[in-house]
Amino acid sequence: MTTTEPILQLDQVSRVHGQGAAEVHALRAVDLTVHAGEFVAVMGPSGSGKSTLLTLAGGLDRPTGGRVLVQGSSLGELSRKRLAQVRRRAVGYVFQDYNLIPALTAAENIMLPRELDGVPARTARREALAALAEIGIEELADRFPDDMSGGQQQRVAIARALIGGRNLVLADEPTGALDSGTGEAVLAVLRARCDAGAGAVMVTHEARHAAWADRVVFLRDGRLVDETGRLSADELLVAATGNAQGGEE
Template sequence: MSTVLALAVVSRVHGHGASEVHALRGISFTAYAGELVAVMGPSGSGKSTLLTLAGGLDTPTSGTVSIEGRDLGGLGHADRARLRRSSIGYVFQDFNLIPALTAAENVALPRELDGERPRAAKKLARAVLEEVGIGDLADRFPDEMSGGQQQRVAIARAVVGERRLILADEPTGALDTETGEEILKLLRARCDAGAAGVLVTHEARHAAWADRVVFLRDGIVVDQTSSAPVDALLEPGLTR
């Protein structure tokens, strides 16, 4: 398997002096093509910090973050932004949709910014919105949709195109159980097709969709396992 994401001895410290917070403490982490990795841990363990560093939205205090062998720290702002648009899909907890754009326009925007013709980008966006179950809402604006519908738009934006790395921070938080399972199936399918996925979750039944589960505590990887032991935590009758 080829390595898509690699964090090498990465630390992230926020603040200075007495107010210092060590969000990550020298962790090494990899995600491979075709693999979905679930990241679990208590609040404040560093899960979201790991994702922001992996997506190039923040820089480590020390250590390196690489996407397919390219050290993000060695890229300029424009090159890093280009890499995020073309190769990385990110599902934020707060959606980060643009209010003035329709659902289809929000999903198409990264493709258009990366040079795809608007008509082709919107056609692809509508197809992905169908895939997440809200094709009929393509022309609605975010404030005309429920929280769950907005979340599905955000997920569609993250998986549109040939994304090599998909980062999802609690992507099913605003969704009912059935819709959440459909979204996890979609993420799983993208990884089976060759993308690498990193899923932050606090629910064992969601982590059971992953190939591997990494446990963080106080900014340190304390354990990792295949998803088989996590399956045992599921309620009777639930399957991957």
């Protein structure tokens, strides 16, 4: 049994949007713990709460109930300044829609969180070029987002999440805009980061991508309804289908 302090811990986390008749329970009392070296995949049907789980884990939103802890710090108890520091230093986030700044080059987009944290521009650029090389797109360093394909923008977004030795990587469908070969290469990079001691949580609807993970959790209607260890893609496809079609617990 793992005895190290969790990198990420969700303790009875709930998120409710709206009030009264418009109230929507995006997450319902979810418990999830991720340790150093763990790669966790999150699967579930559309609207099950997968992206909500990631935004809460990354401190981009606050839970209605429960606590989110990153490296032992409860995000809900941090000041806005301290929360921003945790996001820059400890958490790498891969957004489904990339979230690149159009006026900045690929390298400048990747450098930005490091520069905001006081790292000199020359050092930040060196780190950005190393992150681009790790993903295999160093030739895009001085290209602007509008001059890239969707797949290239996605890979720049992944490089941005890896810069600075962050210990927690959160990825929302990180291979969605990539061809199968490039997607597998990106997953290999995430796997290697976990093998080197980081923790990662990846939302995916692809069983073959979830098969890279050490553990797969399934959400339905905002609840964590099942969890598996490492399975093959075929086994995960069966499990995912059953959890998508199952009734309320």
